Amino acid sequence: MPEHxxxxxxxxxxxxxxxxxxxxxxxxxxxxxxxxxxxxGALNAMVTETPEIALAMAEASDNRRGKGGAGAxxxxxxxxxxxxxxTDVLTTAGxxxxxxxxPPYESTVTANLWQAGAVMLGKTNMDEFAMGSSNETxxxxxVQNPWRRQGDNxxxxxxxxxxxxxTAVAGRFAMGATATDTGGSIRQPAAFTGTVGCKPTYxxxxxxxxxxxxxxxxxxxxITRDVRDNAIMLGAMAGYDAKDSTSANQAxxxxxxxxxxxxxxxxxxxxxxxxxxxMPGEIEILWQQGIGxxxxxxxxxxxxxxxxxxxxxxxxxxxxxAEASSNLARYDGVRFxxxxxxxxxxxxxxxxxxxxxxxxxxxxxxxxxxVLSAGYYDAYYLKAQKVRRLIAQDFRDVYQTVDxxxxxxxxxxxxxxxxxxxxxxxxxxxxxxxVPANLAGxxxxxxxxxxxxxxxxxxxxxxxxxxxxxxxxxxAGVLEAAAxxxxxxxxWWRTAP
Numbered sequence: 001m002p003e004h005x006x007x008x009x010x011x012x013x014x015x016x017x018x019x020x021x022x023x024x025x026x027x028x029x030x031x032x033x034x035x036x037x038x039x040x041g042a043l044n045a046m047v048t049e050t051p052e053i054a055l056a057m058a059e060a061s062d063n064r065r066g067k068g069g070a071g072a073x074x075x076x077x078x079x080x081x082x083x084x085x086x087t088d089v090l091t092t093a094g095x096x097x098x099x100x101x102x103p104p105y106e107s108t109v110t111a112n113l114w115q116a117g118a119v120m121l122g123k124t125n126m127d128e129f130a131m132g133s134s135n136e137t138x139x140x141x142x143v144q145n146p147w148r149r150q151g152d153n154x155x156x157x158x159x160x161x162x163x164x165x166x167t168a169v170a171g172r173f174a175m176g177a178t179a180t181d182t183g184g185s186i187r188q189p190a191a192f193t194g195t196v197g198c199k200p201t202y203x204x205x206x207x208x209x210x211x212x213x214x215x216x217x218x219x220x221x222x223i224t225r226d227v228r229d230n231a232i233m234l235g236a237m238a239g240y241d242a243k244d245s246t247s248a249n250q251a252x253x254x255x256x257x258x259x260x261x262x263x264x265x266x267x268x269x270x271x272x273x274x275x276x277x278x279m280p281g282e283i284e285i286l287w288q289q290g291i292g293x294x295x296x297x298x299x300x301x302x303x304x305x306x307x308x309x310x311x312x313x314x315x316x317x318x319x320x321x322a323e324a325s326s327n328l329a330r331y332d333g334v335r336f337x338x339x340x341x342x343x344x345x346x347x348x349x350x351x352x353x354x355x356x357x358x359x360x361x362x363x364x365x366x367x368x369x370x371v372l373s374a375g376y377y378d379a380y381y382l383k384a385q386k387v388r389r390l391i392a393q394d395f396r397d398v399y400q401t402v403d404x405x406x407x408x409x410x411x412x413x414x415x416x417x418x419x420x421x422x423x424x425x426x427x428x429x430x431x432x433x434x435v436p437a438n439l440a441g442x443x444x445x446x447x448x449x450x451x452x453x454x455x456x457x458x459x460x461x462x463x464x465x466x467x468x469x470x471x472x473x474x475x476a477g478v479l480e481a482a483a484x485x486x487x488x489x490x491x492w493w494r495t496a497p
Contacts, residue, residue: 026075097356107209135163184434191459325368
């Protein structure tokens, strides 16, 4: 059996095998992660820690295994983004307006994980209502990236909105974590923290019980430390759900079996539109390295064009706020969460929403309400939907000739807290490589592929056709093997006050 102190270094697949052999118990494994989580308070990655629930679930898992039963994630301790409703456990979506909300029901994704035997460590911090690219908009305060620049102790952002989930995995106090991706909120934090983050095809994972930001874009997915673990976890999360009208009635393949290590004969597209003015040279160099790795592995590299890519960000920042404006209208102080006093009902609504929503959420609600208003709907929202259709058509066209697409995950490495928080446009540009896949509903994965000049993780993104996560994982696995990324952050927070 591994030393207790080494248990948090295990991956999901490794732990699964040790548990199956009886060399390790879920109780031991979970206790080690509960202890590590307790020591990681300086990172502010957790909104709610549930050690008692975790240990009870671990004991139940050991009992099931003792009777011959074992699910795909039996006994594996996971962290859950605070966007997923969890029965009788605080769920705030990173917002003051949901203070005190304990759902009486379980999201389908987390229910699937518990059915597979997983263990809940707690709920992870996140940008408020998933609106942000740095995890600085959370009512619970910013999350710190476990990584530091060489010779520089300034706090870095972990990316957003799933920064708490990415930090929990990179910081070795969760073996994996659920996350959501509306415009890059799984893949960008994964790139910033040296983890693997997958946004599956829209409809692959149920949105039922996930607090909504933009309903036509939101998609749940896993963050893990390697590609195999990601495939295992997605397999447990995914599946058709009759309670979600956007859930796809598609069989869930064995994603782990797709990791053949062989991409010979696959055609990999490289889109010219992802070469940006002012992009750091190290991002371009890493991309070229990735192209070289896949070529050496026997894939054919094909230059492609996605001509409407340049319109993706402006289209996204019309569609997403418009849907947010509609979705967030339900938070009025009447039924759940925060309630402020007022002289009448209208004043109570105003006071509750003013006190409950942070600046970024208010900004996006105002944008969304504006683009949906009479006189502007056709000029903005309708036009953005037409552009979205053209972006999706670009992808459909190129997937006639290529099997997958390779791009950078993010236009930079992690930046310091406060660097971009006063400039919404600079913050929104973090999503430039990830937004197109959300608009088109396609699967994408970020794989850590190297370090920046300052010693920070950089990621490469693989995009695949709809419901072809198997090809996505297959290519990602080969990239991961070639990159041989094994760097980890120094665990400075264990000694932080």
